[in-house]
Amino acid sequence: MNIEFKGKTVLITGAAGFLGSELAGLYADSKAERIILTDLPERIEKLDIIAEKLNNSGAKAERFCLDIRDIKAIKGFAEKLDEKGYKIDILINNAGVNKFVKAVEVTEEDWDRLLDINLKGAFFMTKEIARQSLIEQKGNIVFISSQHGVVGNIMRAGYCASKTGLLGLMRALVAEWSVYGVRVNSVAPTYILNETNEAWLNDPQNTRNKKNHIPLKKYADVLSVANAVLFLSSDKAEMVTGHNLVVDGGYTVL
Numbered sequence: 001m002n003i004e005f006k007g008k009t010v011l012i013t014g015a016a017g018f019l020g021s022e023l024a025g026l027y028a029d030s031k032a033e034r035i036i037l038t039d040l041p042e043r044i045e046k047l048d049i050i051a052e053k054l055n056n057s058g059a060k061a062e063r064f065c066l067d068i069r070d071i072k073a074i075k076g077f078a079e080k081l082d083e084k085g086y087k088i089d090i091l092i093n094n095a096g097v098n099k100f101v102k103a104v105e106v107t108e109e110d111w112d113r114l115l116d117i118n119l120k121g122a123f124f125m126t127k128e129i130a131r132q133s134l135i136e137q138k139g140n141i142v143f144i145s146s147q148h149g150v151v152g153n154i155m156r157a158g159y160c161a162s163k164t165g166l167l168g169l170m171r172a173l174v175a176e177w178s179v180y181g182v183r184v185n186s187v188a189p190t191y192i193l194n195e196t197n198e199a200w201l202n203d204p205q206n207t208r209n210k211k212n213h214i215p216l217k218k219y220a221d222v223l224s225v226a227n228a229v230l231f232l233s234s235d236k237a238e239m240v241t242g243h244n245l246v247v248d249g250g251y252t253v254l
Contacts, residue, residue, distance in 0.1 A: 005090070007033050009086055009089050011090065012092045013093055016040075018222050019226060020092075022226040024037060038077070039066070040065070040067055069116045096162075130177070135180045138181035145167055147190045148160045148163055149164045170184050170185065185240060
């Protein structure tokens, strides 16, 4: 299946991470007109490397420092996009965090950080970009939820709550914005194997408790998740909205 994004401007939050950078590369390869990358100020060097690589490949990439916990900063960012004349066609709400802690030990600080980034920040980013141009563009929104937005797990009270909340938010936006031609979907990955967590995920205990719980008996890789996002944001999925595409190797079936 040939997917192209000619003439489209794509905005990716959390773009310095493994999934964000993979998505940026795939959109560039798929002929997106412009790719806008955002992440925290402390990750700006990674963003610079990604943007430089994309620009050297012939794509148009631009990076911005943005902490999505800061609602005023989100509004200012949307104003910058407007000043530059950028119209957003595709918004990928990829920024997210997790913390493993027993429910009885979750602090207010833990809870607020998880909800502020994973849910509140994603909502206000979506709201401001929708107002700035995305509704006008009849655009596409993809939230990155999780298999733990579908089923629960230990040590993840705040994470499960925030990722489940994204699914409720997705449905509400479908109900409200479909009249404008806007599509809203989400992708819910299982554990994504990468170079920073490979040793941990593949240790004997996690193989028993995590990998063996996945019917396909393997973890996701970044490309398999990114491909799901690409499909949902493309014209190939023109009749798909309000859908949570679970990329979990069957984890949530059991």
